[in-house]
Structure formats: structure tokens, C-alpha cells
Amino acid sequence: MLGARINRFEIADLYIPEVARRMGVAWCDDGMSFAEVTIGVARLQGLLRDLTENWSVESRMYDDGLNIVVLMLADDYHTLGPMLVTSQLRRLGASVRLLLGRPDAEVKAVVRDQAFDMVLVSVAHIEKLGQTNGLVKMIRNNMICPAPIIVGGPGIDMEQDAKAITGADHVSNDVKEALLLCGLTDRTRTSGSAAKEG
């Protein structure tokens, strides 16, 4: 695909999620077996890392950029989404703490001890929305510096009331939209390094 002059960003941000979605649909239609989907997603994840690693290393460590935490429920295994979101945020100049399926105690400690500008929770399944509510509550109760909590992922697509069910401040499946909802867009890389309070 790189040979076909498709930009790395587009491969990561557009093609990878689309392939993942199609594999999910293929499983539902029994066009692909469980094992095939598993291996396919593992490959996508490897591909994502290869594509994104170069950009994320040169993060702006001295800037007063955004500090964001990305979380996934403890017993969820859909890691591709949160990893993609993390990669996008890092490209926007944010410093991201990625917590994939970490135990509650660790999540509590992280949100208590650090001041984040935004908390993102990824939910893969509509059935997990209820469980997410518990996580959102726990995060909110433990944050010393309150930050907006945004729930995203395929889990919110089919549920109109996802925001109410999860108790999140916002629901969104688009990183830029989420930043906009939180009024944080002026502290991202694209709009220069002027660090205003969001």
C-alpha cells in the first residue's frame, strides 16, 4: 500500500479500522472463522505499530501539550481500537497513558495521582456498556483533578443512550470530535504550540 503511495496516516486511520470492521462483519456472516479473525486482528495490530512507531517517538516532551489517558475494560480483549486512538492522539502532540485491561487498583492509582486533560474509555461491545458505567464512576470518584470522560468504540454505535448508560461526559468515535467536545483542540499540534487553558 505504501508502494501505491497511500499515506501512512491513511492506512492507519482509515484502512486498518475498516479492515477490522469488515472482519467483524465477516464473522457475523460466517464468512470467516473465529481463528481467522483472531489472526487477522493480530496482524493489523502489528501493522499499526510498524506504521506509527516512527511518528510517535518524537513526541513533544517539553511542550505544555495535552495529557490524556486511554483505557479499556479489564476483561476486554479488543485492543486495536484503543491503540489506534492512542496513536492518533500522539500524532496530535498529546502525551498518552495507555491502560489496556489493567486491574482496577492500578487504574485508580493512575487517575488519582496524575492530572489528565481528558479520559477516553474504549468499549468494544454494546453489552459492556453497563460495565463501563462502573468504570466511569470509579474514575470520576478517584480523580483529584476532574477531567472530562469520553466513551467511544463500536459499543456506542448501536445504542442511542450510550452516554446515559455509561454516565460519560461525552460519547464519540472520533478523536478530533472528542477534543472539540472537551474544548481542547487549541492545544494540539496542528494548531501550533500555543498552550492556552482549555
Next chain:
Amino acid sequence: MIAPEVLGDIIATAADLAIVISDMGQILSVLINPNHPSFGKLDHWQGRDVRDFLTLESVGKLEKQLAVFNANQGSLKSIELNHVDNDAWEFPIRYSFHRIGPDGALLMLGRDLRQIAEMQHQLVQTQLRLEQDYEAQREFETRLRVMMDVTRDAVVFVSLSNGRIVDLNAAAATLLGDGIPDLTGTAFVNEFEGRKRPEFMEALAEAAITDARVPMTLTSRRTHRTLNVTARLFRAAGERMLLCRLENAEDSTTAADTLSENLAAFYRDGIDAILFTDRMGIIQSANDAFLNMIDSASLAAIKGKPVSDFLVRGTVDMRVLIDNAARAGQMRMFATRMMSEHGAQVAVEMSATWLQSVTNPAVVFVIRDASRAEALRKTGGPVSDEGMRSVMELVGTATLKDIVAETTDVVEKMCIETAIELTRNNRVAAAEMLGLSRQSLYVKLRKYGLLSRDS
């Protein structure tokens, strides 16, 4: 041909899990392979709707399958369904569907996919751990980068096996005279004049393992500077690596040592009193000249006391000195009087210098005995006493209001005179000290006839 009771056995053994459902999805019978007992008892499934034991996505898949079945269109393909039981455990089964009997019953022969699911689980776990490691690595790398950026030591990581620069910081790049990206990956030996690679690396490694860590003196090829290179050998991930610290030979150790030696000697033997305090004016250390000036026997007796204890005007003097030093970096030729432990006074001229340090800012005072100069100078001290007396004389001859107005003028005059004196007639500083604009200060100076002292 096959007896019905035998058929049941065959079906049960051929599949891991066999379910007979009605065309509506009601479970008529559940057969578990006797050689595959890990499903436990599923008797409670019987009579219930099979959808109760499926995940949401799997219900959709089954609905489609039943629609095909009820419409009698073609053969039924195998599908994978995820079962749930009491929300607790989820297990995937691959089912083939078979029509049995005329009444619309459907036999589902299931193959247990839990082993594959377990493999997936392990794969994901490994991935998660890997991600965690990546995150940790990212954090450590950031710390290393910041450290390399901030440290004043010029450091270069060199691979011992190929002699190439693996990494270096900005300080090192400056000493070597090129950018970090250009230097990374080049042979370290090429940065120095008149050295051959094998003997150079050998010498570096040799120097690195001797206890003394004697620096090698080398000349930079680009900057022609003489550099002292101290190496330290370590192993990382099966590779032997050298951490080399570069120092500019001209301004490094020997020169620095001479300077600090001289400074120490000056502090110890100097005729002027030298005093170090913290930024609050608390005495940290003082030399013998200072101790003599205030007739104190030992440093221990005055350490921890504020310097104001030894100034006649106390905290006023101390604040003027420290505030000016903190603001401008230094204050000089400040005339005041020191007071000994026993109350004896001596006229002095002091300077205060702010020593900038993030962790430990300090103020250094150099104090010179000015009693001879003092004798030649006449100050206008008594003015204030006179002013005060004249105010007292007003009682009985004027109203309180007038007296207060007069008093205000006297106090104002005293303050302005003091400020002018403290700042040695620096009107900009005096205005700042009094919180007045320069214009207001001039107006008041004129009002009190203080402009005549103008030089």
C-alpha cells in the same frame, strides 16, 4: 438399519455438544459427549429458548439460520455461535445444522472451539504484555532523552564491537562540532585527530576498565579542541558498550581546581568579610574576617541566625540588600553599620550578590570596614529628630488636623531621605523602593528641598 438408541450414542460421541431445537428455537434435547465432560451439566437448558444462552451477535446469526431453515432454501452452512450461561462464562461452538424429522426439528452438531478461544486469549494476553512493555520503554526512553538533553556533561554511547556512535547528547555534539543526527552511527575514532581505529578502541576499553579512570586526551577533528575522554564499559543486550564522557580540557578539571583553590584561600585568608546566607538572609557560612568584625568566637555561634541581627538597621537593611540582589543580581556600595555581639558598631560598605541556583539560591555578602571613610563623611541624620521636635512644639498652637498634616510631611520626608540614602541617591531605585513613580518622587524631593543635594 441403526437402532434409535444406538443412534443417540453415535450423535453424542460424534459431536462435542449436540442440541436438538424446534424451528422456533426451543431446546428439545441436549447431548454432551461423554468423553468431553468439561461442559458440566446443561440439563437446565432443556425446554428453554436457545437464544437465552447466546450472545447478542450470535442470536442474530441464529435468526438468519432459522429463517433459511424455515424457508426451506438450500442447505445450511456451519456457523460459529458464542454461548453464555448465567452471564458467567462464554464459550464458542461451531455448529453444523441438520434437518431431522418432519416436524421441523433441527439437530445442531457442535464442535468445541474453546481451545482456539484459549489460544486467542493467550495471544491477546501476550499482546497486552507487549504493549505494556512498549509503554514502559517509551517512558524510560523519554526520561533518558530528557536527562541527556539537560545534563551539562557531554556523553557519547559507543559500541565496542564496531566503534560506532550509538547515541550522544547535544553537549557532546557541540564539543565534537556537528549535529546529533550527523554524528549518530559514525565511527567515534573519526572524530579525533591522528588515531587508528583498532588501537583507539583498545585504548578506550583499557582506560574504561582501569580503576583510576584516567581520561584520554584527544583532539577533536572538527573543532580542534583538546578533549579529555573518560570511558565506562558496560554490557547491554549482549553488546559491550562504552559510555564516554567528554570534557573540554582547557576549562576542565585542572583549571577549575586552581580557581576553586584560589577562591577558598581568598575566603579563608582575605581581609574583607565574606558571608553566605540563604535567600531569607539566614547565615550559612562566614569567614574569619566576618567573625572578627562582629567579635564572634566561632561560626557555630552565628550560623542559622539572620544577618539582620548584626546590622544596625536590622531587617530594613537586610531586605534592601537581598531584594535588590534578587532583582538585579547584585547590589554594591551599600553603606551601613555592623553591630557586634556586644553592641559595638562599625561603619561598613557592603555588596550583595545573588547566586542563582534552582535548588539552593544563596546570597553572598562582601563587607568592608568603612570607618575611615565614614569619619570624612557627614550625614544628615539629625534632620529627622529636629522635625519630630518641631511637631511636638505645635501642640497647643495648632489644631490636631494641622499637626497631623505637618506630621505626615515630616514622616514622608524622613522616608524619602532614608530611601535616597539607602539607594545612594539612585532615584530610580528609591522611587521603586517607595512605590512612587519617578515624577512623584521628583515632586516630593522639590517640595522638601532635597533636590539641592543633587550632584
